Structure formats: structure tokens, C-alpha cells
Amino acid sequence: MSLPSSDAQTVTEHENTDSVNSYNDLCYDLSSLQDLACRGSWRSILDKVAQARSGSLLSKPHEHLVYLSYNAIALTKLRRFSEAVAEVELVEKGLDIYRYEMHPHHYPNRHGSMVPFVLRWLHAELPSKLGKPHESLDRFYTLLQFIREKLSNCLENVPRQVWRNRECLVINSIISHHLSYKQYGVCLDLMKDLINGETNDSIASAILWSKLGFVQLQFGDLEGAKGSFGVIEGIVKDLKGENETEIEIMIKMKNLVNRNNALMFMVEKDYASAVREYQECIDRDSSDVIAINNKALCLMYMRDLSDSIKVMENALERIPTSALNETFVVNLCSMYELAYVNHSDIKKTLGSWIARVAPDDFDTSCTRI
Structure with a gap:
């Protein structure tokens, strides 16, 4: 299962991490949790969370939330979905508690929610793992509306991009659910909305056009898929590789073109x-x-x-x-x-x-x- 990023940069929706020296300055022993997650050691994460909770090592509300988030992710990864739901519901029932203004002694001059975005995503995704796919879709659409309200209120460029990335993530989750029901028309509309929104990032646009072509293939629109894949070739031709990062991106994009060509050959x-x-x-x-x-x-x-x-x-x-x-x-x-x-x-x-x-x-x- 693909989960949203849970790194320290996305621990809270309004947290400014520019002034911290390490992940551990943001939350108790966060770097250790990060390392375990990167290695896929989800059982060790459950043990670490249990130890931190039993030892009263978490002193601030946001630390409890971060550890709860890792616990919920680990339970989801291990397919212990009912237990993951129970963790997420702890936050859902106490949303008012997890606001900065409710704890002025810890977070002076801060306001808004400190709930990590990954918990909102899990709240939407988990019902589908318990045989309630329609409930998941309803929650994802509610989450999409929430994100778009945030986007309309974002004045600074950086936080706006963060919310834009989250919007793409949620729309892709919605598309995946609609694809499982073979509701291709809805998927096409959602993909086109995404593409229209990606005006500045050619790499992101290429990936979206590739996904659109894949959806078109799902319901037999071969000419439409060829057209979508053709757009990607045009984007890739304009890429330049002048440093190591750009060369790496160019390789990935060229491979995307080849894989799309191969997919058309496989269909034929x-x-x-x-x-x-x-x-x-x-x-x-x-x-x-x-x-x-x-x-x-x-x-x-x-x-x-x-x-x-x-x-x-x-x-x-x-x-x-x-x-x-x-x-x-x-x-x-x-x-x-x-x-x-x-x-x-x-x-x-x-x-x-x-x-x-x-x-x-x-x-x-x-x-x-």
C-alpha cells in the first residue's frame, strides 16, 4: 500500500521546521522512527511506540500525534486494519484537543490543527480495507474539499505547493478506487483536472499524461492513449541534462516514454x-x-x-x-x-x-x- 510521506517536514500542517537542527528537535527520537520506517521495520515501530507511551516519554501533544501516526501506519502496513482504525479514531474523536490554541503554554502564538496529514489520509483509506469502499470514496471526496479550501487560503508559495501535492495524492487515491469499479469516465475527468492544474511542472505533467494514457487503455481508447503518450514525448524532447540531478530526471522521463511505447506494443x-x-x-x-x-x-x-x-x-x-x-x-x-x-x-x-x-x-x- 502506498502511503503519504510521513517525514518530519509533514509532521503538522502548520509547523515551521526551518529552525530545527534535526528531526529529534521536532519530536522525541523521531530520527529513529524514520530509520525504522525506511527499512520497513514496522513491528519494531510498534514496539518503540509502546515503550514511549508506557514510559511517559512524550511530553507535548504533537509528539503524541506523531507517535500515533507512526503506529497507525505500521498497523496498516501489517494489515492490522481494525487496530489502525482504532488509533485513527482516537484523533477523530478529539480533533478540538489537537489544536495549537488549546495549548498556548506549548505553542505560543500558533493556531490551527496539528493533526498530521497522513492521519487524514488513513481515515479515508482504511474503511476500504474493512469492506466499506463507498465509505472510503465519500471520505476522500470530503478530504479533497478540505484540501481545496486550504489551497484557496494559502498566500505563500511553499505551503501552497505542499497542499497542491496533497491534492494530487488524494485525487490519485480517488482514481484508484474508481478504477477498481471500472468507472473510467470519472477517472478521465479527474485526470484532466489534474493535468490542467499542472501548468509549471513539466515532469509532473508528463507523469499525469502517462496515467491518463493508461486509463484510456483500460477502456480500449487506443488512439486516445497514443495521443496522451505523444504529449509526453514532446515534453521529454525539451528536457536538458546539465547536472547530475537533471540527467537523472531525463533518464527517468526517457524510460517513461519507452515503457509507454512498450505498453502499446503489448496491447497489439x-x-x-x-x-x-x-x-x-x-x-x-x-x-x-x-x-x-x-x-x-x-x-x-x-x-x-x-x-x-x-x-x-x-x-x-x-x-x-x-x-x-x-x-x-x-x-x-x-x-x-x-x-x-x-x-x-x-x-x-x-x-x-x-x-x-x-x-x-x-x-x-x-x-x-
Whole structure:
């Protein structure tokens, strides 16, 4: 599950972190929580939160909220959704308490909510994990309205961009839910709204056009998808790589063009051409997991199971952190089942390796052992 960023820069909606020297100046031992989250050590986060709470180590209201946020994220990552809901509801029931003006001795001259945005996002997303998808959609639309009210009141450029990023995140969440119901018309309208709003960021626009093309493919509008992907090619042609950061961005954008071209070839069942496009991506960036995964799938469709398996296994050996995700493993296990009579033994070996290196939230059932 993709969650909003929970770094220290987004701990609160009005917090100014420019004057702090480290994450730990903002909240008790926050850097440790950050490190555990980056490593996917979600069970350790639960332990750390429990220790901080039992030891009365959290002295300010915003510290309680930050630890509660990490706890809710960890529970969600571990698919303990009912417990995550219980955490989020603690905040929902006490929203008035978590306002700066209610604690003037801690936050003089501050006002507004100190609730981290990730809790608002979880409040919207979690019902869908408990069999209530329509409730999630309703909450996401309410959250979108809340964000747009903030945008209309933002006077400074930096906070406005923060809220703009959140608006994009929520709209993408809404699109994902509508896609699951095959409500493509709504998705198209939402995507076009997003694209119209991205007037200054060519990279963000390219990514949005790519998503629009993908949605168009979902309901068979091949010409529309080609047009959307064509817009991206025009954007990428204008990019210049004059420093390391710009070169990295250019590589990612060129790979986006190649992957979109390959996707069109896959729709037309021209798998050999798709493989060439994906190989260009891999030659440019050997850690492009999407290209690696899809190249292997194309080889499988071409009945070259031996090479498709080699592509997947080599990626797991070279870039385990990037390649180790459930979709990648499901595809590899499907190839094992097609290629080998003793696939159960091979999958058990893979499962043992995953148990040693995977983050806590990895779903080991994807091996289908």
C-alpha cells in the first residue's frame, strides 16, 4: 500500500521546521522512527511506540500525534486494519484537543490543527480495507474539499505547493478506487483536472499524461492513449541534462516514454518490439523494476520461459530492495509453475530467501506455496 510521506517536514500542517537542527528537535527520537520506517521495520515501530507511551516519554501533544501516526501506519502496513482504525479514531474523536490554541503554554502564538496529514489520509483509506469502499470514496471526496479550501487560503508559495501535492495524492487515491469499479469516465475527468492544474511542472505533467494514457487503455481508447503518450514525448524532447540531478530526471522521463511505447506494443501483442523498448530502459537504468518485470512477462508470452525466469532472478540478486515486491514475486512464481514440475520446492527456496530479506509488511502468501 502506498502511503503519504510521513517525514518530519509533514509532521503538522502548520509547523515551521526551518529552525530545527534535526528531526529529534521536532519530536522525541523521531530520527529513529524514520530509520525504522525506511527499512520497513514496522513491528519494531510498534514496539518503540509502546515503550514511549508506557514510559511517559512524550511530553507535548504533537509528539503524541506523531507517535500515533507512526503506529497507525505500521498497523496498516501489517494489515492490522481494525487496530489502525482504532488509533485513527482516537484523533477523530478529539480533533478540538489537537489544536495549537488549546495549548498556548506549548505553542505560543500558533493556531490551527496539528493533526498530521497522513492521519487524514488513513481515515479515508482504511474503511476500504474493512469492506466499506463507498465509505472510503465519500471520505476522500470530503478530504479533497478540505484540501481545496486550504489551497484557496494559502498566500505563500511553499505551503501552497505542499497542499497542491496533497491534492494530487488524494485525487490519485480517488482514481484508484474508481478504477477498481471500472468507472473510467470519472477517472478521465479527474485526470484532466489534474493535468490542467499542472501548468509549471513539466515532469509532473508528463507523469499525469502517462496515467491518463493508461486509463484510456483500460477502456480500449487506443488512439486516445497514443495521443496522451505523444504529449509526453514532446515534453521529454525539451528536457536538458546539465547536472547530475537533471540527467537523472531525463533518464527517468526517457524510460517513461519507452515503457509507454512498450505498453502499446503489448496491447497489439507485438511482444518482441515491447522487449526491445523495455531493454532500452534497462540499458539506461538497470534498476528500472517496471521494465524488468514487463520484459520478463513479454518473454513469457513469447514462450521463452527460461529467459523470462533469468531476467527476474537476476533482478532479485542485483537489486533485492527494489525488485522485492508482491507483484514481481507473483509473476516469478507463475513462471516457475509453468516451467518446472518441482515448482513447489523452488518456490519454498524463494520463500526462505524472502523471509530473510523482506520488510515486515511483505505478503509472503504471494509465493502460493
